[in-house]
Amino acid sequence: MEALATNPCAACTIDQDCCNHLCGLRLTQIEFDRCFRHHDDDIVVERDGPLYIVSQRDGNACPNWQDGGCKVYDQRPRECALFPHTLYVRLHHNVVSVRVHSDTKCPLKAQLISSQSEAAALANEFAREAFGDQARIRVGSETKWQRLGRVSRTLVSRVLGTLLR
Ligand code: SF4
Numbered sequence: 001m002e003a004l005a006t007n008p009c010a011a012c013t014i015d016q017d018c019c020n021h022l023c024g025l026r027l028t029q030i031e032f033d034r035c036f037r038h039h040d041d042d043i044v045v046e047r048d049g050p051l052y053i054v055s056q057r058d059g060n061a062c063p064n065w066q067d068g069g070c071k072v073y074d075q076r077p078r079e080c081a082l083f084p085h086t087l088y089v090r091l092h093h094n095v096v097s098v099r100v101h102s103d104t105k106c107p108l109k110a111q112l113i114s115s116q117s118e119a120a121a122l123a124n125e126f127a128r129e130a131f132g133d134q135a136r137i138r139v140g141s142e143t144k145w146q147r148l149g150r151v152s153r154t155l156v157s158r159v160l161g162t163l164l165r
């Protein structure tokens with residue numbers, strides 16, 4: 001695995017902020033085994049159904065970030081490939097709902113971001129690999145109201161997290 005030369009984030013003007021703040025990256029088991037399984041000691045891993053949710057440990061960057069680039073760039077997880085799109089995944093009444101959104105301040109957003117149809121294809125591939133061939137999957141762009149709901153839920157959980165510390 002070697003692709004530092006092709007990594008556009010090397011030109012980031014905000015210090016490669018993303019890979020240095022790994023928080024809640026969602027992975028299928030195949031992606032986890034390929035990119036993170038052997039870094040178990042360097043990350044915090046949570047499970048949400050079939051998904052692996054990976055965050056940095058002790059303020060360290062993503063363990064795949066080395067020498068100014070991603071050492072698994074060509075085989076990076078789909079949520080990394082989708083960025084500056086992000087996924088919101090929810091299982092409700094046996095339907096996997098995957099919403100694609102993009103709130104980022106990434107300075108290279110215009111150049112990095114995939115088209116809505118490419119993003120939807122990657123999101124669908126991700127959900128199919130994670131939840132299996134029998135799963136009912138709906139992929140769509142986040143609406144304004146869905147965004148408001150997601151941002152509110154995040155804020156409430158942050159406030160509760162602070163109060164309960
Ligand atoms: S995705 Fe954007 S913000 Fe993140 S490291 Fe790359 S250029 Fe920087």
Ligand code: SF4
Nearest residue numbers: 019062064065070080
């Ligand atoms: S796997 Fe690569 S692109 Fe994804 S967070 Fe880690 S260093 Fe960044």
